[in-house]
Amino acid sequence: MIGLDHxxxxxxxxxxxxxxxVLTRKNAVNVLMGIELILNSxxxxxxxxxxxxxxxxxxxxxxxxxxxxxxxEAAVALAIVLSMYRLVKSVNLDRADSLKG
Amino acid sequence: xDANFVQQAIWYFFAALTVLSAAVVVFSRSLIHSAFSLLFTxxxxxxxxxxxxxxxxxxxxxVIYVGGxxxxxxxxxxxxxxxxxxxxRTETFQxxxxxxxxxxxxxxxxxxxxxxxxxxxxxxxxAPTTAQIGELFxxxxxxxxEIASVFxxxxxxxxxxxxxxxxTQ
Numbered sequence: 001m002i003g004l005d006h007x008x009x010x011x012x013x014x015x016x017x018x019x020x021x022v023l024t025r026k027n028a029v030n031v032l033m034g035i036e037l038i039l040n041s042x043x044x045x046x047x048x049x050x051x052x053x054x055x056x057x058x059x060x061x062x063x064x065x066x067x068x069x070x071x072x073e074a075a076v077a078l079a080i081v082l083s084m085y086r087l088v089k090s091v092n093l094d095r096a097d098s099l100k101g
Numbered sequence: 102x103d104a105n106f107v108q109q110a111i112w113y114f115f116a117a118l119t120v121l122s123a124a125v126v127v128f129s130r131s132l133i134h135s136a137f138s139l140l141f142t143x144x145x146x147x148x149x150x151x152x153x154x155x156x157x158x159x160x161x162x163x164v165i166y167v168g169g170x171x172x173x174x175x176x177x178x179x180x181x182x183x184x185x186x187x188x189x190r191t192e193t194f195q196x197x198x199x200x201x202x203x204x205x206x207x208x209x210x211x212x213x214x215x216x217x218x219x220x221x222x223x224x225x226x227x228a229p230t231t232a233q234i235g236e237l238f239x240x241x242x243x244x245x246x247e248i249a250s251v252f253x254x255x256x257x258x259x260x261x262x263x264x265x266x267x268x269t270q
Contacts, residue, residue, distance in 0.1 A: 001105070002112045004221075008214045010149065013120045014142075016207035021127040023199035026189040029177045033126050036170060039264070040146050043158075049151045055223040057230060060155050061237050067165050068249045072256035074170045078177045078258035080157055085181040094194070 007048035014041035028091045032074065039070045052082045112152055132182070132191050136175055143167050154227035155216030157234050 013093050021034025043063045050059025081091055088095045122141035143166040150159035238246045240268050 002109060004219055005214065006112070006116070006122060007153070010116050010120060011212070012207060012210040012214060014123055014146075015210065016203050017120075017123045017127045017237070019206050020199055022201040024193045024196050025127075025191065026194055027132060029174060029181070030102060030132065030135060030191055032119060032174060032177070033135055035188075036139065036174075037123055037126065037142065037168070038225060040142070044149060047150055047153050047155050051155070051225055053220050053222045055225050057225075057233050057237060058159055060230060061242055063155075063158055064161065064234070064238075065245060065249060067161060068253060071165055072170060072253050074173050075260040076256055076263070078173055080261040081177055082180060082264045091181045092192070 004048055004052040007044060007052075009091075011041040011048070014038075015045065024093060026092045028084065029078075031093065032033040032077050032081070034079055035073070035077075036070065039066060042066060108152075112149075115145050115148040115152070119149065130190055132178055135191075136171070136178055139174070140167060140171055143171065154225065157228060157231040 018034045018037030018041065022031050022035060025031050025034065041077075043066050046059040046063045046066070050057060050063075084096055085091050088098075119142055122138045122145065125138035126135045126142060129138065143162060147159045147162040147166075150156075150162060
């Protein structure tokens with residue numbers, strides 16, 4: 001039978017893959033995709049605990065708030081990526097070094 | 102074949118779809134492949150929500166992530182790259198340090214997961230959740246709900262302000 005541990009394992013895998021994407025990709029849009037993976041894995045954990053441990057819907061309500069934050073984050077982050085593209089004509093993160101001493 | 106076996110097979114299929122497409126998102130060299138693979142990841146997570154009995158969240162996941170965030174990301178790809186050639190190669194850096202940190206994170210999470218005695222409460226029977234979630238939003242979580250709506254408005258206005266073209270210069 002599929003239990004809590006199965007969901008936690010899938011969530012841990014998604015989280016690690018998201019960390020990998022954030023750390024190793026040069027393209028800013030790819031880094032955003034990694035962040036979306038991390039938020040999805042956290043959501044999966046919340047819903048799994050709501051199903052197996054809590055017996056109520058609080059985890060799902062929190063997951064809705066996480067989705068709201070993710071939508072706002074994606075909009076603002078893409079705005080920043082677009083203005084960076086306008087500034088340095090590239091979205092590679094190693095080009096964003098104007099604050100480097 | 103009994104129903105239990107079929108349910109498990111379906112679960113493993115969607116779990117594998119989620120994790121494998123997430124791996125394609127992270128490791129693919131082509132930006133377009135990553136973006137479209139993210140579609141399957143979001144879809145797989147929505148299917149896992151359905152199997153957890155979270156029908157409202159599964160619909161929300163499809164509408165907001167697939168209909169909103171993914172389209173936004175694709176706009177980001179198309180506005181910042183010249184789409185004359187469809188293979189948008191992207192580079193990676195810090196590959197082996199990143200792999201090291203990632204394995205450390207995964208082993209830590211896995212160790213914690215295996216060693217902890219999780220609290221097993223009463224399992225919630227699968228039942229429609231939409232009405233209950235709406236009641237929770239309007240009763241127990243009314244303040245966070247209102248704050249979230251104002252926050253979303255402020256974030257979207259802020260995003261529009263950031264990308265606005267300056268008239269001077």
